[in-house]
């Protein structure tokens with residue numbers, strides 16, 4: 001079992017398959033000065049076999065859920081092989097994707113035993129989708145979401161809510177969940193190197209709930225699981241659900257069970273961690289990585305990677321050079 005210094009059991013591993021992406025979402029794509037630091041060369045990147053071997057070590061230590069992320073996991077040519085191999089492990093396998101390539105992978109996802117997919121979609125309007133991603137893919141992503149629903153996958157839609165960019169669409173997303181079995185996850189805008197985070201761009205859990213309840217009336221509160229990063233709700237009678245990932249206004253670190261592995265094989269004990277532990281180098285040298293995994297976990301802070309205070313997002317330090325894509329969000 002993997003237990004940190006605060007007694008939290010860690011059984012969920014998020015693996016970045018690549019630090020590259022085919023979209024340029026403005027809350028994620030770093031300023032040009034960060035591009036150099038966020039694109040690994042393929043030799044630095046874990047191969048499919050290395051991902052499966054390192055993930056298997058985590059599974060032997062109690063991990064029972066694996067999420068593939070990135071960068072965009074489905075732009076990796078061997079993403080299908082990786083899914084199939086990880087799907088043979090005793091884990092719940094899932095992924096977070098921008099949705100652009102789901103139609104190419106949907107058969108493999110079935111075969112690998114994937115049941116639930118998180119798709120990032122920040123606007124339901126074509127023009128605004130382009131403004132946020134710099135791509136004209138709204139119809140493609142929307143039809144891929146429809147395809148997932150039609151084929152019986154659980155679909156969670158991640159919407160990063162930003163003041164002045166898409167907050168006027170919060171209610172539209174909520175209404176979508178009334179008529180379709182989509183689970184909307186509003187995400188508070190988080191600070192990462194180069195993403196121009198400002199407190200005034202943040203729309204909080206409270207504001208999101210007020211917007212929806214102002215339109216649709218009182219929401220029904222649903223039960224939250226012990227490790228949920230969200231507070232869950234439903235518009236009464238709705239087919240889908242609503243949830244808010246309130247990292248900034250109400251962090252949920254007490255129930256954290258997450259570990260991260262970057263595309264270049266570094267283990268991180270928190271999204272906001274200032275340190276990481278190389279597993280790939282030692283693995284390639286034939287070193288036992290289990291003690292390294294345990295040591296990394298012991299260094300985990302109680303909350304937000306040791307960051308604190310409302311203004312912490314404004315102060316980037318040299319230690320925080322990894323972007324969201326480089327960490328594997």
Ligand code: SAM
Nearest residue numbers: 028070071072096097098120158189190324329
């Ligand atoms: N490419 C995939 C995708 O688009 O879903 C996976 C990687 S992406 C970094 C993972 C999730 O992080 C997405 O849902 C994205 O919206 C979210 N994200 C990225 N930057 C963020 C930020 N600054 N604050 C909050 N969420 C963010």
